[in-house]
Amino acid sequence: MNTTLWVIASVLALVFLAAGLMKVSQPREKLVASGMAWTADSSSGVVKAVGAVDP
Numbered sequence: 059m060n061t062t063l064w065v066i067a068s069v070l071a072l073v074f075l076a077a078g079l080m081k082v083s084q085p086r087e088k089l090v091a092s093g094m095a096w097t098a099d100s101s102s103g104v105v106k107a108v109g110a111v112d113p
């Protein structure tokens with residue numbers, strides 16, 4: 059049971075890390091095109107900051 063919880067927590071951590079890295083590494087226009095509509099209303103700096111603190 060304990061091992062299962064660690065595996066689930068690790069997978070979730072990797073998913074959140076991937077989402078944060080995507081926001082930091084891709085240009086804002088590409089994020090808007092991929093369906094993240096909120097990035098259209100925010101500056102590139104705000105999107106990068108959200109990606110940095112997301113994980």
